Amino acid sequence: MNLPEALSGLWAYWLLIALMMVGLYIVIARDNLIKKVMGLNIFQAAAILFYVTMAKVEGGTAPIVPGGADHGGGHGGHEIVYSNPLPHVLMLTAIVVGVATTALALALAVRIHGDYGTSEEDEAVVYDMEHG
Template identity: 65%
Template sequence: MSASILGLWNYWAVIVLMMTGLYIVTARDNLVKKVMGLNIFQVSVIMFYVSMAKVRGGTAPILVEGEETVLYSNPLPHVLMLTAIVVGVATTALALALVVRIQEAYGTVEEDELVRIDDDDG
């Protein structure tokens, strides 16, 4: 039983990483820090998919010519995660642009201060 549960340790390590990212996003007030947490979260999700694609004893999905019996890891999650990485950078760039705008408009990027300024205005 214990041996069968240990086969999942890789997923659990990824989940711990993911939760560190989620903690940064929820607990930290600085908006740039939140974007960093979001980055960590995103890399962990990608790692989770790539872990699912791994086949024990397999090799990278680059075909070996003339060999029929090579075992390859699953290429499909890799393709999807390539797209996810690149789209993730686009969202990071947009998020950081918004943070810079907030700094220009409010003079701060700390969430608690932003809430206070908004409350004073309203």
């Protein structure tokens, strides 16, 4: 696959890889614990977008079978294309996991602030070196 084709056909993937690296960079480069948590959030969001992207079917609609209560099948000759619902469902779980992780991380950050008097990692490291 040549470059233009890779860029145009897979643009969604390029975007979410970029987003993921932004998140990872924030986690590594920022000293502020809250910012680290936000970076982690962006990183997780990119992974969630990955699942959503792969579930998209071109021209697909919401996976609800039309028709009355009497039957579930016939829909007037033309085939309906559905998006894949499964990855979306999985991501509901992943979002819950992400929320729980964020809540816990923020709770720990509050505790750290209480103990160290700072939310900056570098200052906490200095504090540890001074106080043992």
